[in-house]
Amino acid sequence: MTQVIRSSAELREKVATWKRSGMLVGVVPTMGALHDGHMSLVRAARKQSDRVIVTIFVNPMQFNNPEDLEKYPRDETHDLALLDEEGVDVLFAPGVAEVYPAGFATKVSVSGISEPLEGAFRPGHFDGVATVVTKLFGMTQAGRAFFGEKDWQQLQVVRRMVEDLNIPIRIIGCPTIREDDGLAMSSRNVRLSTEERASAPRLHAEMQIAAAAIRAGTPVAEALATAKAALSAAGFGPWDYLELRNAETLQPLDGLSEPARMLAAVGLGEVRLIDNIAV
């Protein structure tokens, strides 16, 4: 049975007993509303760790939009059942006051890599991510942490932060899990209408077409403009970004001289979809 722990003091004791037996602890930080994307991280953690902690915490500090925070789906009972099936040892689901008690005053921020793309459209978002992830690493004292490539920029920010702060943990990125029609799995997808859900896979499809065009020599700007026009015609918008970037530093790229990643964020109805692919 997956044990539910809500206090970091109790978690610390649990982890201490594991560590005394020389066990490698893996952590999968999530905001709940678990889907197959999360479960693929859980399975990776199971394979590569002796004990697995999944954390569920909808982190207010990383939401710049209060409405998005409020609407974020929550279903712990369902989540717990999924984790139990996968043999997860601990679900760590602290309350807000446990993570940010009165007097809390510390922030972890990563400059450069966290500034464009999501950083530009969600001010403060990555400070919130970097801070809560540092805390979760301290609370769980895990040796390995599993993050999805779906949130590509987040993964790079976390890697940078862990390296910069010498946090003794290994970050493992896991491929984006997609529906059969190509839509990247996301907890926000449940908020799409039937019609929007039918259009949503176009995002990934047009990104693939653009990536193929770039690899075949089409200028980057042209390939991206074509994709944007096609998607806008299909009802996508407003656009936050559709860009080609260095996969690690997220600096802008206008060619394939460096490892490249195409990243997109765009509205579809009331939902903001993000996706990214290797180019």
Add this chain to the structure above:
Amino acid sequence: MTQVIRSSAELREKVATWKRSGMLVGVVPTMGALHDGHMSLVRAARKQSDRVIVTIFVNPMQFNNPEDLEKYPRDETHDLALLDEEGVDVLFAPGVAEVYPAGFATKVSVSGISEPLEGAFRPGHFDGVATVVTKLFGMTQAGRAFFGEKDWQQLQVVRRMVEDLNIPIRIIGCPTIREDDGLAMSSRNVRLSTEERASAPRLHAEMQIAAAAIRAGTPVAEALATAKAALSAAGFGPWDYLELRNAETLQPLDGLSEPARMLAAVGLGEVRLIDNIAV
């Protein structure tokens, strides 16, 4: 023999072997130029840990004044001899490029407590402290860290940061060590002229007089003004601050309803002296 280690990778391996044997590691973070104040921390660490790491790193990120950074005294050979005498296991003395390699982009900042006093007179200082201390805790993976009360505000900032980021380490504050005449030991004292050195103990003496007056009912502002006037007449200045504050939060106090600390920073010749006492 104290082993000198300069790379965090080598330190990590060393610490891993200790931890596998269940040893408790203590760390004393310093900027070198070691004196009896530091050595009292080292002795506390020896008593309360199985293995002791002393770090020496003159952290550019916490110096807001490049001249102060340049003039900061350095004598590793002498420091190493002192540490060796005390049976310190490892001197970790990384270079700047080891601590801040190319691409470094992460900052730890603590709001509130780090803003007044030293924070107001040394902009960015405590960001530099919080960041490097987080890094040193990650590199050493120590279970206990020893800091002097001489840098009282720093000690409170570190405590706050460790609690806020859930870093698995216990912070131990150790009393300020003073010369026989009451002057708080500091690596900067060597830069005082003979005449300045003779006046310097007046700072602590007048602070004690003011503290006694406050305890006896003299209004805080009056007691502090008297001390300031006496010290200014004795050649101290310019003043950064002489204040009574809550000992933990460092919020201003005008009475003794809460645990109180008197803190001072003042020039004497070319040197900036700091001191603090319980009231």
